[in-house]
Amino acid sequence: MYPQFILFGDSITQFSDVQGRGFAFAPALQEAYSRRLDVVNRGFSGYNTVQALKILPKILPPPSHTKILFMTIFFGANDAALPYPPDPDGRPLQSIPLDLYKQNLRAILTHPALLAHNPHIILITPPPVDEWQFVVLSTDGEMRRNSTTTAQYAEAVREVGEEVRKQGADVRVLDLWALMMASAGYHAPPQPQINSPLPGSRKLPQNLKLKQLLHDGLHFNGPAYSGLFSRLMELVRKEWPGDAPEAMELVLPAWDDRSKWMKGEDWDLGV
DSSP states (O other), X not given: OOOXXXXXXXXXXHGGGOOTTXXXXXXXXXXXXXXXXXXXXXXXXXXXXXHHHHHHHHHSOOTTTOOEEEEEEEOOTTTTSOOOOOOTTOOOOOOOOHHHHHHHHHHHHTOHHHHTTOOEEEEEOXXXXXXXXXXXXXXXXXXXXXXXXXXXXXXXXXXXXXXHHHXXXXXXXXXXXXXXXXHTTOOOOSSOOTTSOOTTOTTSOOOHHHHHHBSSSSSBOHHHHHHHHHHHHHHHHHHOGXXXXXXXXXXXXXXXXXXXXXXXXXXXXXX
């Protein structure tokens, strides 16, 4: 009965329900769309795009059950992890080569189980990282992610999003990496220097803005989730104004909507 807004991603999506850091993205979205659609959190901590592609058919309802109106796809933070020796316990590696990452994104965006709903798709770039906090938290002293590699994966999202959109898909890119880096004082030059350190790099002093946004170098504090919510709602209102919260009707009528509750209507109360 209710259309769905599915949030599909890794731990940053999964933890967007947590309300102990001042602002929670998923509950804010649920409030915005209350009684208009169901917001469904399908975040999976630690997942990369290989795993996401494998589980995608298992998390999507069939169109006969409900319609997916919106879907966010927010992977890359784990794909961009630096390669490291295989885990002795046999756990899969998170790191995914850049070309395979792009291939997986295309496969997710064009998956028949998703296209059957013809949803509005919001493809989100992985956010920047704060290497300073990783070093503090690492138990073995090894870096698992760095700012330069993550920037390359964010660029891959932009490229794939534009490519798939040109092919006719209803896809928009929310460039969260650029937005957070801008708040950290960085604006990409016309021809970025690959070897120039980025905010978040240990080659520079710790960036206080990224420290505020990321509580462990990767995962979000409340202000980062608040910024994501604001930008997502701006994007929805710009690109799909008819499906913004204020433009959508309630699925079931308000208690005092007399025109709906009159005799002869579907909601007839017999009065």
